[in-house]
Amino acid sequence: MKFLIIFLFSFNIFASYPYFKFDEKKLKLNKDAHNRYIRPQLKNIKAEYYLIAKKLSPIHASIIKLRESALKFIFDYNAKFTECEQQQKEQAYCEVDVSSLLNSSYEVDKNIQTLRKESIHRDFLKDDNIAGYMSFTKHLDDVEVLNSQIQRYLELKKIVNSTVYTTYTPLFTDLSNTVIRFNIVINFVFIDLIPETLQDTFEALLIHFIAPLEERMINNYSPKWFILELGKLNLTWNTYHMNLEKGSKEFPEQYIKIVKLMHNRWNSILKLIF
Incomplete structure (x- = not known):
């Protein structure tokens, strides 16, 4: 534990350098x-990052639960x-078991309804967040519509799999555009109730740092991508x-x-690999 604390807090090598040159072959x-x-x-x-969001806006505990259930679906779909x-x-046609995807989609639906009830019973409408609340409700509606479209396709897919009717249904891969849109809008829901003056800062980190790292380095291991994108x-x-x-x-x-x-955690990662 003592070593970890020293490792996290004893340096600040990269704090002032947004882009830096390095020899990829020497990275550990x-x-x-x-x-x-x-x-x-x-x-x-x-x-x-989630903890700060919850402190800024308590309803983010439920928003985070929704986003995590959506991520599980997205990664399973991928x-x-x-x-x-x-x-x-x-x-020509693939046959994949969509049962787990359906269960994930149902869990998203459950979390949407929970979030709706909480947003109705909490006093969010204040002079400085009316626009954010309106955007939040619109984007939550969009998420629900997209999730319903996904469910309808998966339920049909489950019925026709391994039957002659498979050839008459849309390709499984055709669902990807809906899933991509679903992924985008779920992040809008996350940002909408962050205080307006901080939204740009939190959105930039979510879209350009948290989300790609979730996909590439938390859920998977993509070292070539990580090295290529390290400067950004x-x-x-x-x-x-x-x-x-x-x-x-x-x-x-x-x-x-x-x-x-x-910040110290991020710098500790850089120190480890350089």
Whole structure:
């Protein structure tokens, strides 16, 4: 534990350098380092990002639950999509078991209804967040519509799988555009109830740092992608860190220590691989 604390807090090598040159061949990035240290630290950064959101807007506890259930569906769909593509190299139509996808979609629906009830019974409407609340309700409606479209297709797919009617249904891969839109709008729902003056800062980190790392380095291991995108990720992180710690008067001072902890975690990852 003492070693970990020293490792996290004893350096600030990259804090002032949004882009930096490096020899890719010298980076110490491997599967073992990813499993033992990099992935846990990225998960902690994400958890602390969620924690700040919940402190800024208590309803984010339910929004986070919805987003996580949506992510589970999206990542499961991506895995099934890859399986389907492999099948379609040898046959026109793929047959994948969609039961787990349906269950994930039903869980999303359950979390949408929970969030609706909570948003109705809480007093969110204030002079400074009316626009955000209206955007939130619209985007939540969009998520529900998209999830319903996904459910209808999956329920049909489950019925016709392994029957002659499979050839008369849309391809499984055709669902991808709906899933992509679903993924985009779920992030809008997350941002809408963040205080308006902080929305741009939180959205930039979610879209350009948290979300790609979730897909590529938390749910998977994509070292080539990580190395290629490291400069952009570092720029995005440093912008978020500087905006909240030194640039935003609206960000509550008591939460800056969480941002500093996140900053030290990110720098600890960089130190590990350089």
